[in-house]
Amino acid sequence: MFTSQQSSVVFNHLTLRWPDGSSALTNITAAFTPGTTGLIGANGTGKSTLLKLISGELNPTSGTVETTGQVGYLPQELSWHLDATVAEVLGISTQLSALQAIEAGSTNQADYDALDEQWDIQSRAEAALGQIGLPEVSLDRAAGTLSGGELMLVALAGLQLADYQIVLLDEPTNNLDTRARHLLYDALQQWKGTLIIASHDLALLDLMDQTAELHHGELRVFGGNYSGYQEYLEQEQAAAEQVLRTAQQKQKIEEKQRAEAQTKLARRRRYADKDFENKRKPKVIMQQRKTEAQVSAGKLRGMHDEKVSEAATAAQRAKDAIRDDRLIRIDLPDPMVPANKRLLELCNAGESIAELRGPQRMALIGANGVGKSRMITELLEGTQRSWGSGLRAFTSRIGYLPQRLSFEDENESALDFVQGAAPESARQQVQAQLARFLLRGTAANRKLGDLSGGERFRVKLASLLLAEPAHQLLILDEPTNNLDIQTVDALVSAVSNYHGGLLVVSHDERFLERLDIEIWAELDDEGLSLRRSVMM
Template sequence: MSSSKNSSITLTDLTFRWPDGSTALTGLSGSFGVGRTGLVGTNGAGKSTLLRVIAGILTPSSGSVTLAGDVGYLPQSLTLETGTTVAELLGIGATLRALRAIEQGDASVENFDAVGDDWDIEARADEALRDVGFSAADLDRQVATISGGEAMLVAITGLRIRRTAITLLDEPTNNLDRDARARLTGLVDSWPGTLVVVSHDTALLEHMDDTAELHAGRLTVFGGPYSVWREQLALQQSAAVQAARSAEQAVKAEKRQRIEAETKLARRARTAKKSYDNRSGDKIVMKQRISDAQVSAGKLRSGLDDDVRSAQAVLDAAESRVREEEHIHLELPDPDVSRSRRIAELHGTNRGYVIQGPERVAVIGPNGVGKTTLLRGLLEGTPPEPGRVSGQLHTDRVGLLTQRLDGLDEDASTLENVRAAAPDVPPGEIRNQLARLLLRGDTVNRPVRSLSGGERFRVHLARLLLADPPAQLLVFDEPTNNLDIPSVDRLVEALQAYRGALLVVSHDDAFLARLGLHRLLALDEKGGLTDVPLA
């Protein structure tokens, strides 16, 4: 699969090693064309590292990156000082200061150099900011007064204003609410030049011209959005599986012929030996016939062995093209949540809602309205007060998955971390369940700090789902942030086996649609909670 567009970014035998000697990218070659490309791959495949190498932040250990122009880059996490202004976040702070100084009469060479050709920077900033709900009047506003999602949109707008030939965005939709995601999509749809986006947001990936995948150390680019690429990949995998099955049958057939030939040769050898022992012919002639037969048998064996090796090589090549996509199938203990059991209450400033029985409830709302505060109030037992967002638990068996995925003992093994949540469960039983969560072999005994992102996430899931006694309520706060698409799939599969109550805060509509929600609540700027019809 490849794109036919002219290359804007070309990678040639690119290798990158970290200072500790571990390798992130090895002999990577490929290219990105002009237009919008979504870059996908599992956690740990090297997507973020590749963007940083292309941006010039990291230097390749070997190989090269060839670029058709300058590069703008947005990292996953924005590091913002309290006093940072919107203009500085846009990346035009110095230019704007120089322009204003010139307008006030300071005609120094430094100011003119700082402005360059950007005499219309304020007008362009105003036009671009209006697309994300701001204007030039906000340029001097401190970033501390806007939400994290708004800051992300402003930073992306800044890259657009700078008009770099190539722009790289790393997980730009993390923590963005629905409105912010819609605004980002609008920016992406009209983005000039080359845009490469690393994302697990399948809705955003549908707006790409191309889809690139970093898998097994190789970069492949397909001309089409994510869903079309997935369809093509599924067809490829189906063909690869069929080819592997055919090759396996061919190997069996060659081995069967080898066994049958060996049986015939052994029968002939016994007949020849019997004839020789019975002296039924001239002894010298008989010896020569036996010798000739042995040479012929050796050639036959060699030819048959070559046929087996050739068939095995075809099978190995076919199997290498088949991806192992394992699925989670858990058998979890019953958390004893009857349909009439009150599990928790959520209180908005207007009214409250009861989570009853094994209900699956999600809370949505714009950035900054207090969704995480609502969860904190629920877990800390903040007493309900009129006009205040709070919550109340009716069970002490609660499992929490935070945005930061913290709480693991980094120096302890997977098994030790999970046993801490289920001390009375036999280790063998925990190992069996961990295997169902795709945590097997040496992974179970390695320190958590040595695991990949996807493995660490499954350890967190194991602690929640295998806890003894089992949690009656699971609380997830933006669980899909920084998760690759396969990990989101594993999370959904794991939750299918859970029979307790579930409370999720998320902006990820695609994820929420797969959970089988019973109720969707929206939290507004005033702290009010309202029911949202389920699609």
């Protein structure tokens, strides 16, 4: 039994199977301590499922989840009606209505019961909104008038007001702009109690006290932030690779010694057979020696076989300890973009403020709702009403990866879809290229509709990067939304090998930093402007 007086969440042999018999989580035994914990893992490993088990939304098939205190849970998708008020999102509408009724003169006992002695509920709610960076948001404002980031922050303030001892957040920074992300970071750093956050946001994960990873059905808890955990993993993997090399060398030595022993035994057997044929000694003695030799040879073979088997087992254990988290490594078609070729121009107030030339990298940043995606749509459709502020392309060979991935025919195979982008390439060649996009074997022949989110993303990315003729300009619109860390790593790896121009719209500062961005453009209500870096 896994227990600890310092733990606020304890899993004992936790197992969950879905109604069809498939396994979601198996025999998880671990604990989360008070403080902040970043829960990481590839999409599909069970992070959201684990949070639902902690919250009580799901019940385990076997094993237990023990929590010390009330649990508050904020899922990925907030399902508030657009006409709901901020007070309702905060979870205080009943108390607020009761307070207003009492202040208006009500003596109804039901109002006093609903208020439950929370006479300062309005001031505490307004203070909570102020602390989270939204002092201008009124309690009677409609949720539908808030941005996605503001709505997430209001919901988070509601968890603070409810005073939960354990709070669970599932991908809280998805779709948040830079300002909302930093407000969230500030709020979480001041959080009291136990906070468990499933996230792929590296900046957020580096603010955590500890890191928990779901990997191949195992939950590992590390006493440090994400960067510390990655450093630990690198050291662990380096040691595991050394153990593997040693084990493989040991296996080779044992196999060599077994072969040498078998050669010696074969030579002795030939000599004994020759003596037997030449009748150099009495038949009884030779038969006895032959039997003894066979017994001795059998023991010797058994000893060497056992040593080889033990060495092979040790080598396999060492190999199993090494992770196989491959990145995309691929030779892409050369878009043949001269270093000084003008691909894209940024205009503001009728004047050119920047140009993207050759294989340069440009980032377009700005708050949610300011019009970044609309500007890209106008560029692609050629529907700009004026060139006062906007983007102008000087190539028609543009590849576009939108925020929301969709396919016209969900029944089409991944291989056929990518083949359509590269019709001149042999099918075997496209299949080999897909394998290098981590779509191996049967995955390439599966229907698009049956692929995971990460697989769908890699299919779309492959179709853009392998297109014939190669795109000279690639546009990515919020590409890291809903991607796990491994898929983001794969995206960075693939794009780093792309020799055309790149325009990226993103709020993910860590991701942008990894792309070696050369031009930073910001869109706000005043139009386009240039920045020296992403840091704000």
